[in-house]
Amino acid sequence: MNTKPSKGVGQRMPLYDGVEKVTGRAKYTADLFPRDALVGRIYRSPLPHAELIEVDVSAARSLPGVVAVITGADCDIPYGILPIAQNEFPLARDRVRYFGEPVAAVAAVDEETAERALKLIRLHVRELPIIDSIAKARAPDAALLHDKKPGNIEREVHNEFGDTAAGFAAADLVREQTYHAAEVNHAQMEPHAAFAAWEPEREQLTLHTCSMVPYYVHKKVAQCLGIDTAQVRVIKPYVGGAFGARVETLNFEIIVSLLARAARGAVRMQLTREESMLTHRGRPESETRVKLGMTRDGRITACECEVVQRGGAYAGYGIITILYAGALLNGIYDVKNVKYDGYRVYTNTPPCGAMRGHGTVNTRVAFESLMTSMAAELDLDPIEVRRRNRIPGPSVTPNGLRVESYGLPQCLDKVEEASGWRQLRGKLPKWKGIGMACSHFVSGSAKPVHFTGEPHATIVLKLDFDGGISILSGAADVGQGSTTIVAQVVVEVLGVDWRRVRVITNDSAVTPKDNGSYSSRVTFMVGNATLDAAQKLKQVLVEAAARRLQVEPDQVECLGESFHVLGDPSRAVSFSDATAEALVDTGTLHVKGTFTCPIEFQGGKHRGGAVGSTMGFSYAAQVVEVSVDPVTCRVSVDKIWAALDCGFAINPLAVEGQIQGGVFMGMGQGLSEQTRYENGKMSAANFLDYGFPTMAETPPIEVFIVESIDPNGPFGAKEASEGPLAGFPAALADAVRDATGLEFHEWPLTPERIAKAMEAREREQRAAARKTVRQPATAGAA
Amino acid sequence: MKPILRIQVNGRWREEAVADNTLLIDFLREQLQLTGTKQGCDGGECGACTVLVDGRPRLSCCAFAASFEGHHVETIESQWQDGQMSPLQQAFHEKLGAQCGYCTPGMIMAAEALLRTNAEPSEAEIRQALGGNLCRCTGYVKIIESVQAAAPGHRQTTGEPA
Numbered sequence: 001m002n003t004k005p006s007k008g009v010g011q012r013m014p015l016y017d018g019v020e021k022v023t024g025r026a027k028y029t030a031d032l033f034p035r036d037a038l039v040g041r042i043y044r045s046p047l048p049h050a051e052l053i054e055v056d057v058s059a060a061r062s063l064p065g066v067v068a069v070i071t072g073a074d075c076d077i078p079y080g081i082l083p084i085a086q087n088e089f090p091l092a093r094d095r096v097r098y099f100g101e102p103v104a105a106v107a108a109v110d111e112e113t114a115e116r117a118l119k120l121i122r123l124h125v126r127e128l129p130i131i132d133s134i135a136k137a138r139a140p141d142a143a144l145l146h147d148k149k150p151g152n153i154e155r156e157v158h159n160e161f162g163d164t165a166a167g168f169a170a171a172d173l174v175r176e177q178t179y180h181a182a183e184v185n186h187a188q189m190e191p192h193a194a195f196a197a198w199e200p201e202r203e204q205l206t207l208h209t210c211s212m213v214p215y216y217v218h219k220k221v222a223q224c225l226g227i228d229t230a231q232v233r234v235i236k237p238y239v240g241g242a243f244g245a246r247v248e249t250l251n252f253e254i255i256v257s258l259l260a261r262a263a264r265g266a267v268r269m270q271l272t273r274e275e276s277m278l279t280h281r282g283r284p285e286s287e288t289r290v291k292l293g294m295t296r297d298g299r300i301t302a303c304e305c306e307v308v309q310r311g312g313a314y315a316g317y318g319i320i321t322i323l324y325a326g327a328l329l330n331g332i333y334d335v336k337n338v339k340y341d342g343y344r345v346y347t348n349t350p351p352c353g354a355m356r357g358h359g360t361v362n363t364r365v366a367f368e369s370l371m372t373s374m375a376a377e378l379d380l381d382p383i384e385v386r387r388r389n390r391i392p393g394p395s396v397t398p399n400g401l402r403v404e405s406y407g408l409p410q411c412l413d414k415v416e417e418a419s420g421w422r423q424l425r426g427k428l429p430k431w432k433g434i435g436m437a438c439s440h441f442v443s444g445s446a447k448p449v450h451f452t453g454e455p456h457a458t459i460v461l462k463l464d465f466d467g468g469i470s471i472l473s474g475a476a477d478v479g480q481g482s483t484t485i486v487a488q489v490v491v492e493v494l495g496v497d498w499r500r501v502r503v504i505t506n507d508s509a510v511t512p513k514d515n516g517s518y519s520s521r522v523t524f525m526v527g528n529a530t531l532d533a534a535q536k537l538k539q540v541l542v543e544a545a546a547r548r549l550q551v552e553p554d555q556v557e558c559l560g561e562s563f564h565v566l567g568d569p570s571r572a573v574s575f576s577d578a579t580a581e582a583l584v585d586t587g588t589l590h591v592k593g594t595f596t597c598p599i600e601f602q603g604g605k606h607r608g609g610a611v612g613s614t615m616g617f618s619y620a621a622q623v624v625e626v627s628v629d630p631v632t633c634r635v636s637v638d639k640i641w642a643a644l645d646c647g648f649a650i651n652p653l654a655v656e657g658q659i660q661g662g663v664f665m666g667m668g669q670g671l672s673e674q675t676r677y678e679n680g681k682m683s684a685a686n687f688l689d690y691g692f693p694t695m696a697e698t699p700p701i702e703v704f705i706v707e708s709i710d711p712n713g714p715f716g717a718k719e720a721s722e723g724p725l726a727g728f729p730a731a732l733a734d735a736v737r738d739a740t741g742l743e744f745h746e747w748p749l750t751p752e753r754i755a756k757a758m759e760a761r762e763r764e765q766r767a768a769a770r771k772t773v774r775q776p777a778t779a780g781a782a
Numbered sequence: 783m784k785p786i787l788r789i790q791v792n793g794r795w796r797e798e799a800v801a802d803n804t805l806l807i808d809f810l811r812e813q814l815q816l817t818g819t820k821q822g823c824d825g826g827e828c829g830a831c832t833v834l835v836d837g838r839p840r841l842s843c844c845a846f847a848a849s850f851e852g853h854h855v856e857t858i859e860s861q862w863q864d865g866q867m868s869p870l871q872q873a874f875h876e877k878l879g880a881q882c883g884y885c886t887p888g889m890i891m892a893a894e895a896l897l898r899t900n901a902e903p904s905e906a907e908i909r910q911a912l913g914g915n916l917c918r919c920t921g922y923v924k925i926i927e928s929v930q931a932a933a934p935g936h937r938q939t940t941g942e943p944a
């Protein structure tokens with residue numbers, strides 16, 4: 001083993017599990033399906049809204065080869081995210097509320113039989129009015145999707161911090177604009193898959209699933225099966241992308257478990273792409289009205305914002321999403337007066353949920369767009385206006401969020417310089433333009449979604465007779481690199497040879513609970529817990545070495561693979577000897593590290609004040625250069641410069657990848673992506689129609705990492721994945737305006753949308769021209 | 783009775799009983815347990831299932847196994863040889879061409895087909911050749927860098943090992 005202490009953090013590390021991925025050896029859930037497992041399939045509602053009078057599964061049940069058929073009658077326990085809003089059943093009971101909602105499920109000996117069984121299921125229904133838009137949901141006489149939810153409002157949020165009236169009165173310019181963003185889907189490449197095995201003799205269930213929050217799946221599956229959580233084991237294999245799609249417990253995970261128990265065996269279930277998209281939980285369509293007050297020199301004096309989200313048929317994460325949409329109006333600029341009104345409505349569309357940038361994206365897009373447009377009116381440079389509104393230093397926002405480290409100004413400097421902004425803005429040839437915007441995101445919600453009193457993150461290090469260090473981690477790596485991060489932190493602290501380390505993840509029977517890969521919490525919280533564990537293990541080893549060396553522990557220096565007496569390198573013990581000594585009397589070592597966000601970081605005292613709370617915000621700025629084809633009206637993005645303050649890059653290579661991926665997802669939302677519905681039926685439930693950008697449409701993305709060294713992050717690190725997304729759609733619209741002179745308030749910026757705006761402008765210009773032609777004649781007559 | 787298919791998979795001739803309507807991807811994944819090849823869509827939209835047939839990229843989700851009687855199929859599993867990653871695998875690993883890794887097997891096989899006919903493709907040629915392979919994680923930037931790094935022409939000029 002190495003004689004020099006190994007370096008862990010700050011290195012451009014290929015992913016710890018990268019070899020498995022590039023060789024095809026990585027096992028994703030569907031790759032683990034045993035060939036002899038039953039095949040599970042779901043029968044889905046063909047209607048967006050209907051009362052279920054009867055679900056007739058008798059013919060399906062008697063088909064040879066069918067082992068189990070279940071319906072809503074088999075589970076009357078609802079599930080969801082917040083205890084107050086668990087209003088979804090794994091299989092619909094009494095009523096279906098969206099096209100594609102699961103109604104029944106079968107387990108059969110093979111795919112063909114399962115497919116045939118589905119065709120034998122008959123529904124008797126009474127159709128109900130389809131409420132598929134915000135307007136229909138809020139109409140005074142609208143049919144209600146849920147009892148006790150008048151106006152189809154899932155949740156309203158109203159708050160005001162500071163004095164917005166006074167703020168607007170102090171402004172030199174006040175503008176207001178409504179922006180519209182289409183619903184988008186995560187479109188992760190791996191279709192949903194799960195595999196459940198029920199052992200009737202032991203009455204235990206093992207579930208393999210593609211979750212981002214396995215512990216919550218664990219709880220909800222036990223809840224819906226009416227069994228003790230101890231009877232369940234959840235394993236998360238490799239996951240092919242998630243982006244928030246898998247942050248909730250999803251219906252198929254419960255359904256496959258119910259099927260396995262009903263069939264008294266093992267059931268495999270892979271959803272099609274269409275089914276995966278119908279399972280949805282994406283970013284809701286939203287209408288965002290923003291009003292800003294600005295002084296002549298570009299300082300924002302007040303902000304008022306109203307958001308309406310089309311939430312879909314069930315609660316899911318909705319309450320948190322609508323809270324996030326308001327909370328992160330704060331934390332990026334120094335704005336003292338902020339008012340927010342949010343409305344989340346129920347509609348007969350698949351439930352929306354959390355998607356990269358959860359709740360905050362469309363608000364940020366609207367805010368940034370208005371800010372830039374007001375800057376233009378005041379003849380100010382948009383980058384300069386952002387500098388003028390920077391947060392001066394560590395501070396608390398009006399809604400009680402703490403800002404400790406703030407690298408936004410450096411991000412602005414980077415992209416301004418690298419893009420040649422000053423030379424290009426307003427000076428590019430016709431049909432070419434350049435635009436910019438900023439964004440930010442939390443590094444983990446400082447208050448967990450589900451409060452239990454447990455630490456916010458736990459990591460266990462196991463050291464045994466062999467000298468191998470196993471990192472037992474419950475953090476769900478879904479491609480973002482969390483497994484690599486924990487290994488880097490352990491190696492950095494202990495300095496041990498990389499070959500000594502293994503990371504074991506996501507088996508509830510083995511690894512500690514983790515709160516999950518949501519709100520970009522893992523690097524910050526799990527990173528800190530790993531740091532704690534590694535430091536404790538180091539202490540144990542130093543003490544053991546001190547005993548062997550017969551000196552005090554503070555006389556021992558740890559050099560990774562060996563421990564020396566300070567100032568006398570000839571007196572040393574090896575790592576193995578220190579381990580052997582440490583194991584005397586205790587045996588196998590399990591060292592636990594934890595991390596908890598202190599209470600003062602857990603947000604404001606107002607209702608919903610915990611949402612948006614974090615120990616560190618990431619900050620991003622980006623500049624986007626585009627060309628608009630005047631004939632086809634297609635926008636092509638030619639180049640992107642993106643800078644992100646991630647505090648400290650534990651793995652710069654992975655940080656770059658996260659920034660590029662986040663920006664890319666913002667680009668899709670800005671440019672082309674949208675789920676579409678026709679009479680409540682999702683009509684873009686495939687990659688082709690949904691339209692996320694291909695390699696041919698994606699430009700080079702140059703990234704810059706800004707390291708503000710957060711005082712609380714592990715080695716100063718913050719999040720790097722969600723922050724860079726939201727800037728894109730606003731920067732894109734800004735660039736298109738620079739190219740065409742047209743201002744857009746709706747996304748995606750499809751060719752149809754641009755064509756319409758260009759035609760409208762031409763009509764106006766023609767009308768104006770006619771007027772000027774007529775005018776001299778009128779003047780002559782007078 | 784299922785007919786017997788004679789097919790070469792990753793250099794090895796096989797004789798397997800395969801139904802006429804078995805897709806190549808299912809034959810590879812289910813029957814041969816070569817699960818490296820991935821399914822990302824409901825057919826023909828994402829490239830995750832790309833394999834090589836006689837050296838050309840094919841979507842294994844869009845073709846019946848039986849139609850490749852006597853042909854040579856190469857999957858991601860064929861890239862690892864003599865206990866070593868291929869140059870493409872090495873580059874995708876080191877340059878983070880794979881994040882979640884789900885698109886990676888298809889991406890690498892499509893890139894392999896490209897590099898066999900073009901030893902030093904330009905960025906534009908790579909974008910063109912891999913345009914049918916979707917990736918949701920990377921924004922493609924590091925995928926392109928990986929392919930460039932693995933290109934034989936590039937490796938010759940930089941003296942990197944094959």
Ligand code: FES
Nearest residue numbers: 826827828829843
């Ligand atoms: S799985 Fe074959 S193209 Fe998507």
Ligand code: FES
Nearest residue numbers: 881882885917919
């Ligand atoms: S790496 Fe995740 S889809 Fe490409």
